Amino acid sequence: AGVLTIARNEDSTTFDPIKSAQNVDNWVFSNVFDVLVRVDASGTKLVPGLAESWTISDDGLTYTFKLRDAKFSDGAPVTAEDAAFSLIRIRDDKGSLWSDSFKVIDTATAADPKTLVVKLTGKSVPFLSMMALPNASVLPKKLVEGAAADSFAEKPVGSGAFSLVEWRRGDRVILKKNPNYWDAGKVSLDGVEWLVIPDDNTRMLKIQAGEVDAAITVPFSRVAELKTNPDLKVMSDPSTREDHMLINHEHGPLAKKEVREALDMAIDKQAIVEAATFGLGEVAYSYVPKGALHHYAENLQRPYDPAKAKKMLADAGASDLTLNYIVNAGKETDEQIAVLVQQQLAKAGVGVTLQKVDPSQSWDMLVNGDYDISVMYWTNDILDVDQKTTFVLGHDTNMNYMTRYKNDEVKALVEAARLETDPAKREAMYVMLQKLAKGDVNWIDLYYSPYINVTGKNIDKFHQNPLGRFSLEETVKN
Amino acid sequence: MSAPLLSVRDLSVVVRNGEGEQTLLDRVSLDLAPGDILGLVGESGSGKSLLCRSLVQLLPSRAISVTRGEVWMGGRDLLALGDAQIQAVRGAEIGMIFQNPSSHLDPVMRVGDQIVEGLRFHRKLNRAAAQEEAIALMGQVGFTDPARQFAAYPHEFSGGMRQRAMIAVALSCDPKVLIADEPTTALDVTIQAQILRLLMELRERRGLSIILITHDLGVVAQTCDRIAVMRQGRVVEVGDKRDILARPQHRYTKALISSHPSMPTDEANDVVDDKVDAARLPAGPARPLVEIDDLHIRYPLSGGVFGRRRSFSAVAGVSLQIRAGETVGIVGESGSGKSTLARAMLGLIPISDGHVTFDGASLRLQREATLTKMRQQAAMVFQDPFNSLNPRLTIGQTLAEVLRVQGKVAPAAIPKRVDELLRLVELDPDYAGRRPRQLSGGQCQRAGIARALAVDPRLIVADECVAALDVTIQAQIVALFQRLVRTMDLTLVFIAHDLAIVRNLCERVVVMHHGRIVEEGPCAEVFERPREAYTAALIAAIPDIDPDRRLLAPPGLLAS
Amino acid sequence: MSGRARAKRVNRTLIAGLVLVGGFALAALAAPLIAPYDPIFQDGTARIQPPSLTHPFGTDNFGRDILSRIIYGARVDLQMAVIGVFFPLVIGTVIGAIAGFFGGVVDAVLMRLIDIILAFPFLVLMLSIIAILGPGLSSFYIAMALVGWVSYARLIRAQILVLKNADYAVAAVSLGFSWRRVLFRHLLPNSVAGSLVFCMSDAVLVLLSGAAISYLGLGVQPPTAEWGIMVAEGQAFLSQAWWITLFPGLSIVLLAFGFSMIGDALGEAMGVHE
Amino acid sequence: MHRYSFILMRPLQFVPVVFGVSLITFILVRMIPGDPARVLLGARATPTAIANIRAQFGLDEPLWLQYLYFLRNLANGEMGMSIVYRIDVLRLIGTRIEPTFALILCSVLLSILIAVPLAALAARNQGRSIDHAIRFASTFGIGFPPFWLGLMLMMLLAVKYPIFPVSGYGETLGDKLAHLALPSLTIALSLSTVLLRSLRAAMVDWLKSDVTTAARARGMPESIVFWRHVLPNSIAPSINLLAVNIGWLIGGTVVIESIFALPGMGQLLVRAIFSRDYMVVQGVAMVFACATVLVNFLADIATVAVDPRVKL
Numbered sequence A: 001a002g003v004l005t006i007a008r009n010e011d012s013t014t015f016d017p018i019k020s021a022q023n024v025d026n027w028v029f030s031n032v033f034d035v036l037v038r039v040d041a042s043g044t045k046l047v048p049g050l051a052e053s054w055t056i057s058d059d060g061l062t063y064t065f066k067l068r069d070a071k072f073s074d075g076a077p078v079t080a081e082d083a084a085f086s087l088i089r090i091r092d093d094k095g096s097l098w099s100d101s102f103k104v105i106d107t108a109t110a111a112d113p114k115t116l117v118v119k120l121t122g123k124s125v126p127f128l129s130m131m132a133l134p135n136a137s138v139l140p141k142k143l144v145e146g147a148a149a150d151s152f153a154e155k156p157v158g159s160g161a162f163s164l165v166e167w168r169r170g171d172r173v174i175l176k177k178n179p180n181y182w183d184a185g186k187v188s189l190d191g192v193e194w195l196v197i198p199d200d201n202t203r204m205l206k207i208q209a210g211e212v213d214a215a216i217t218v219p220f221s222r223v224a225e226l227k228t229n230p231d232l233k234v235m236s237d238p239s240t241r242e243d244h245m246l247i248n249h250e251h252g253p254l255a256k257k258e259v260r261e262a263l264d265m266a267i268d269k270q271a272i273v274e275a276a277t278f279g280l281g282e283v284a285y286s287y288v289p290k291g292a293l294h295h296y297a298e299n300l301q302r303p304y305d306p307a308k309a310k311k312m313l314a315d316a317g318a319s320d321l322t323l324n325y326i327v328n329a330g331k332e333t334d335e336q337i338a339v340l341v342q343q344q345l346a347k348a349g350v351g352v353t354l355q356k357v358d359p360s361q362s363w364d365m366l367v368n369g370d371y372d373i374s375v376m377y378w379t380n381d382i383l384d385v386d387q388k389t390t391f392v393l394g395h396d397t398n399m400n401y402m403t404r405y406k407n408d409e410v411k412a413l414v415e416a417a418r419l420e421t422d423p424a425k426r427e428a429m430y431v432m433l434q435k436l437a438k439g440d441v442n443w444i445d446l447y448y449s450p451y452i453n454v455t456g457k458n459i460d461k462f463h464q465n466p467l468g469r470f471s472l473e474e475t476v477k478n
Numbered sequence B: 001m002s003a004p005l006l007s008v009r010d011l012s013v014v015v016r017n018g019e020g021e022q023t024l025l026d027r028v029s030l031d032l033a034p035g036d037i038l039g040l041v042g043e044s045g046s047g048k049s050l051l052c053r054s055l056v057q058l059l060p061s062r063a064i065s066v067t068r069g070e071v072w073m074g075g076r077d078l079l080a081l082g083d084a085q086i087q088a089v090r091g092a093e094i095g096m097i098f099q100n101p102s103s104h105l106d107p108v109m110r111v112g113d114q115i116v117e118g119l120r121f122h123r124k125l126n127r128a129a130a131q132e133e134a135i136a137l138m139g140q141v142g143f144t145d146p147a148r149q150f151a152a153y154p155h156e157f158s159g160g161m162r163q164r165a166m167i168a169v170a171l172s173c174d175p176k177v178l179i180a181d182e183p184t185t186a187l188d189v190t191i192q193a194q195i196l197r198l199l200m201e202l203r204e205r206r207g208l209s210i211i212l213i214t215h216d217l218g219v220v221a222q223t224c225d226r227i228a229v230m231r232q233g234r235v236v237e238v239g240d241k242r243d244i245l246a247r248p249q250h251r252y253t254k255a256l257i258s259s260h261p262s263m264p265t266d267e268a269n270d271v272v273d274d275k276v277d278a279a280r281l282p283a284g285p286a287r288p289l290v291e292i293d294d295l296h297i298r299y300p301l302s303g304g305v306f307g308r309r310r311s312f313s314a315v316a317g318v319s320l321q322i323r324a325g326e327t328v329g330i331v332g333e334s335g336s337g338k339s340t341l342a343r344a345m346l347g348l349i350p351i352s353d354g355h356v357t358f359d360g361a362s363l364r365l366q367r368e369a370t371l372t373k374m375r376q377q378a379a380m381v382f383q384d385p386f387n388s389l390n391p392r393l394t395i396g397q398t399l400a401e402v403l404r405v406q407g408k409v410a411p412a413a414i415p416k417r418v419d420e421l422l423r424l425v426e427l428d429p430d431y432a433g434r435r436p437r438q439l440s441g442g443q444c445q446r447a448g449i450a451r452a453l454a455v456d457p458r459l460i461v462a463d464e465c466v467a468a469l470d471v472t473i474q475a476q477i478v479a480l481f482q483r484l485v486r487t488m489d490l491t492l493v494f495i496a497h498d499l500a501i502v503r504n505l506c507e508r509v510v511v512m513h514h515g516r517i518v519e520e521g522p523c524a525e526v527f528e529r530p531r532e533a534y535t536a537a538l539i540a541a542i543p544d545i546d547p548d549r550r551l552l553a554p555p556g557l558l559a560s
Numbered sequence C: 001m002s003g004r005a006r007a008k009r010v011n012r013t014l015i016a017g018l019v020l021v022g023g024f025a026l027a028a029l030a031a032p033l034i035a036p037y038d039p040i041f042q043d044g045t046a047r048i049q050p051p052s053l054t055h056p057f058g059t060d061n062f063g064r065d066i067l068s069r070i071i072y073g074a075r076v077d078l079q080m081a082v083i084g085v086f087f088p089l090v091i092g093t094v095i096g097a098i099a100g101f102f103g104g105v106v107d108a109v110l111m112r113l114i115d116i117i118l119a120f121p122f123l124v125l126m127l128s129i130i131a132i133l134g135p136g137l138s139s140f141y142i143a144m145a146l147v148g149w150v151s152y153a154r155l156i157r158a159q160i161l162v163l164k165n166a167d168y169a170v171a172a173v174s175l176g177f178s179w180r181r182v183l184f185r186h187l188l189p190n191s192v193a194g195s196l197v198f199c200m201s202d203a204v205l206v207l208l209s210g211a212a213i214s215y216l217g218l219g220v221q222p223p224t225a226e227w228g229i230m231v232a233e234g235q236a237f238l239s240q241a242w243w244i245t246l247f248p249g250l251s252i253v254l255l256a257f258g259f260s261m262i263g264d265a266l267g268e269a270m271g272v273h274e
Numbered sequence D: 001m002h003r004y005s006f007i008l009m010r011p012l013q014f015v016p017v018v019f020g021v022s023l024i025t026f027i028l029v030r031m032i033p034g035d036p037a038r039v040l041l042g043a044r045a046t047p048t049a050i051a052n053i054r055a056q057f058g059l060d061e062p063l064w065l066q067y068l069y070f071l072r073n074l075a076n077g078e079m080g081m082s083i084v085y086r087i088d089v090l091r092l093i094g095t096r097i098e099p100t101f102a103l104i105l106c107s108v109l110l111s112i113l114i115a116v117p118l119a120a121l122a123a124r125n126q127g128r129s130i131d132h133a134i135r136f137a138s139t140f141g142i143g144f145p146p147f148w149l150g151l152m153l154m155m156l157l158a159v160k161y162p163i164f165p166v167s168g169y170g171e172t173l174g175d176k177l178a179h180l181a182l183p184s185l186t187i188a189l190s191l192s193t194v195l196l197r198s199l200r201a202a203m204v205d206w207l208k209s210d211v212t213t214a215a216r217a218r219g220m221p222e223s224i225v226f227w228r229h230v231l232p233n234s235i236a237p238s239i240n241l242l243a244v245n246i247g248w249l250i251g252g253t254v255v256i257e258s259i260f261a262l263p264g265m266g267q268l269l270v271r272a273i274f275s276r277d278y279m280v281v282q283g284v285a286m287v288f289a290c291a292t293v294l295v296n297f298l299a300d301i302a303t304v305a306v307d308p309r310v311k312l
């Protein structure tokens, strides 16, 4: 019982799920809204959500969902009509940030009030995983339709475990228990408050002073200190976050595989793990994060060897290489890594010019190719690896995540893997992709890191799944 | 002489600085009898103000201290009193009117409240009673509408009114002794006369004893019973007024008396005629050098919501012709528009209406050309000796710059010319290396005149260039002008509120009042047979050094 | 107080101020000679070490020597203070002088411009300029110059407005001097005293603005050692490693103290106050 | 009463200032590289999605047209939509004004409360050790970055000795004041030093002035001399200084707001700049500009009220 107060570093931006692509919103969406299919706590399995069960036609084009008896927080029943409406809306609405991802849906119809039939335009294995996106939550058609959409975001009605009481922008989001939630018996909390405390120090002081029950996104640097506090529990949950260094394959010597290999060898990832994550992370070696589906544990790991790297660079005719490194301003770890990499590459005779830019601008520079190297990270939104694989290895319009990496064999394989329904074959294909990408050095994998959150001793089952969702319906405040 | 009310014995004051001690007051002894007015005269910096401030332990700085002496009043030595006791003496027994009323009145407090403050504190009156008393007091010191003026702030008063407010504040504590430090220096003669009469009246009515500090012997002659003359921290001569004026003993006192520019008696007139003749020589039917025709200068008054601006006419329809070689004096009360006229004459302020023509060129019609000509041929000597010289430049630099810009002298010859100019105004050429702050007032004034001469002008406009000076220095400067007019072919416009000097120096006089010319004519004529009552009042208000020539002025005009 | 006693106190304050600022300037100049370590060298084995004999001010989270970083930081910070004040001073003085001297339309236009800049949120300007030009010292200087001149312009304008009616200015005009000569030779030298005093406290404000920008993550490029960014970065370790923030913070304070003492002394000497 | 007539004229000067600020902001924020649509979409952005967003917010129109739209909206009392929050900018600002306003108000009051007595103490003991001590301490207030001071205060007065809450903003008045205590104190520590220095300097001058000599010569005790004559005369120059500083504060509370997690406009502004939320930047800039103009206006009124000689 009781109200759980959680301190986070950013505020929500909206309560219309299709209009956000930010983690901060998803955290709250999954409290307030419900999806047809959910990802379990381990982050490796799809489990029933609003849909009790589902069947897939043999051609893989028709999905039939059987909805359970659930109600929205206003007491209205959740119908297949609502679900169909929500899927069409995320595909078609002008304000939707996700329409591209849902173009695969051809039709979504309610066969009866509890049966939803979705027809796809083509085969897509990841489709079911996409249903678990909080952005694809089922909304009450009646309240959202037409001109009411804007006001709906003000007073959202969902079928999640909690419902919105008030959103004081910039300060907090106040949720209360939703008595109409289909699994309400399991929910122990009376409510949840998401507080915004942007400054890391303040957030940590806030929990140390006992003014909140939980603080999330704990800086790695604070973990050791917080662990010594007997009143607090520091939790480290596995994540799908992977930090990597983008390389612009179109820039001069960087087009040569040998040069990229040399760079990979010149970077001491263990040192980065130590410095940036205080040893809490782990050296990365595949673009598929550890713990995610199809992660290939035996992938190649090039040893740290600056001397050899230097020689390889000389052999490749790139001995006096100078790289332009875009650093995202305001991100402490990014700056730390940049400084470290600069020093490490210097040992291999590579000069690095750091160029710190405001993060919003760095997107443009990366897209336009005005960079040589830059560090970014990716956290999976969905369970299936296809989303990331496509963006990173098989995508034309975003130039393979701004790297300009080109390998037709890889691209074909990405297409094929998306359609492969046999799990074993599919696994093999993704292993192959991981090897190929590593061999080509599409980018340099740096490290995997866990989610670190801290709660008071009296809080139980405060857990973040690898996709970043907090399942507060299970959390207990003693 | 009755038993003294206040008696100063052997008072010495020193200032301590890095190099040791310097004596500012040297064993000064003085007595003040009840109901007496003691005149304290002496040159600037002789320690008059300091003496008065020492009496109530209000020394201007912590580095200054009394080293010996006593001040007896009511059986106590005031210098030996503690903080609390001397506080009770200040105001209640000894009231002070300071030299400069503008800076001694609190600018952000209503004048009435400043009077009330003393009444409530010393006389323990309640608010309403104090206010009533304050208004009565303001009436006594000559405010015309005390009830309204009670609520005014100091800046809303003219200089004369401020001086009266200062007196009211001093009287609010009902003192036995009033010290008035140069209460009239900043004022013109008419207002000066008014204040002096007020002081005498107060003495009569309240039995006050007054110490009156001044550098003007005329003022002393008209008001005091006794005189003390100070010089370099010492009292060099003290005694009955008539004795001292008639038989001065000390060299300095004699110099003071002889340099007083009283109205010349008839025997002295031939000297003046001499000058007039000399100046008339080059005059002919030639066209005037400066011609002013129906000149108006208006200043905008602040306020006036939504652009309905009102303005104030500082010069209202003045017409005047000045022939080459003439010496013209402009006189008039403070604020009558003399300086404004002078500046307009030289194109230094915009003309609202009318014409100024210089040597045939009109300032309005051919502004640039006329200005160029004027800048080459006319120069001005400014009212304030310190402020009209750039404080950062030495006198030599100032003069050299003028010579360089004017370009009338070859660059190589400039240093020589600077020397020459300084000699011309009787300054040692060594002064070329000094900055204005390192010079005395008279020396600055002469530097200003040298700068005007550097232009090698045909016309000099000298604006009240002697008002702020000691009589001895005044005399030097007048002599210099007399010489220059005679030896160089100069046209001189001389502005002053001191009529005696104008009469000594000028050939023709123009009397201004409220922005207009009220009377104009040859000096001798105007001063002897003034046509206007205003002119007569101005002349009558001059305090004469002869104590038997009584200070009198028709009250009606003084209030205007 | 007598002039001499005042002069003495002024001298003592001035000397103390000059010693402090001069000390930092010397440290900056001699940085390679006196700094015990390379300011950007990271020693992975000596992270977050408290002050000791080997590292008198301790080390930061990269194992960089804080003393060395402070010494090298003096170069950047002194430069920031000087440049961040110099351009606003020059621009503001010229604009303020012209507005005050000519009055009328020129003045009205410039005053409106000043109003706009005063009303313009500094942060928007600063962040936009940094975003447009990229974080770094030059954007910082440009932003400071764009905004900072306003204070000087106001100060100088007020002075010139008073002084241009001073007799010596009118005298200069009456002697046929050109307006340039009157304004720049006669009026300006007599009106800069107040601004020079203000400079000194402005220098401190510049350093603090720099620190605030660093806090928002847009400070100078890493790994440059700069005090503001050192405090900003170190604050993540405030509770476990006080020395990372304390020493650069103290350096700002000491430099500020030096500047304000020079300012006080100048003010007292020239008879002006802030 | 015509000394106060500028009160009627002044609002006319609002117009060019606010117009100027809006135009400069408009141009400036749009010159910043970086596309709001891309910021909104993040890593998963696709060209069609970006185009969609741009069309939706009219970002694909020519710049001058966008400005005209902006002006038209403004004439209707609207400021457009936030790209990030997708609600009306005015509404968004409305929820954020109070904390910032309260913070500034409290800080200014607190600074005055700190500065005046200390300045008086220092001035009346000029040259003695207490004067030096106060001046030395005040330099510390100027020199330490506010975010450092803020954290120190928080660690001391909220965690070690839990007197005040660490961060946030309250609901009831008392609650709000408690939450504002530390942030206001942080600002006041540096603001008061500026005030203190200028007040002290003025007081020292006035203590040496003829006005005080005259008051003493009337036998007034030191306390009356100080509080009735020196203080009223000394505050006039500090009013302007305070106004300029409040002007800086209005746009400069962001650091304090983000440290103390106050849901104010500074934070809103910074986030908006970083996410290129043009309309919000524009709106907040205008509100700040108006507030600054207003503060200067009030300062002018105060100056006129304090000093009867001043005419505007």
Ligand SMILES: Nc1ncnc2c1ncn2[C@@H]1O[C@H](COP(=O)(O)OP(=O)(O)OP(=O)(O)O)[C@@H](O)[C@H]1O
Pocket: B015, B024, B042, B043, B044, B045, B046, B047, B048, B049, B050, B051, B060, B061, B064, B099, B215, C001, C002, C003
């Ligand atoms: N604060 C001070 N510090 C040092 N010396 C001072 C100070 N005030 C006055 N003096 C010196 O004391 C001497 C006497 O000054 P005082 O003001 O009494 O002159 P005064 O006779 O009143 O002159 P004036 O006619 O100009 O008013 C002067 O030489 C002056 O330089």
Ligand SMILES: Nc1ncnc2c1ncn2[C@@H]1O[C@H](COP(=O)(O)OP(=O)(O)OP(=O)(O)O)[C@@H](O)[C@H]1O
Pocket: B299, B300, B312, B313, B314, B332, B333, B334, B335, B336, B337, B338, B339, B340, B341, B464, B497
């Ligand atoms: N700049 C100005 N703005 C407004 N009024 C002014 C200005 N200058 C002078 N005046 C007013 O114009 C009138 C004439 O001033 P002016 O200086 O010419 O007097 P004056 O005869 O020279 O007096 P004084 O004997 O005191 O020098 C005065 O009432 C004065 O207040």
Ligand SMILES: [Mg+2]
Pocket: B048, B049, B050, B099, B181
């Ligand atoms: Mg005197």
Ligand SMILES: [Mg+2]
Pocket: B338, B339, B340, B383, B463, B464
């Ligand atoms: Mg005059």
Ligand code: NI
Pocket: B333, B513, B514, B559, B560
């Ligand atoms: Ni009159």
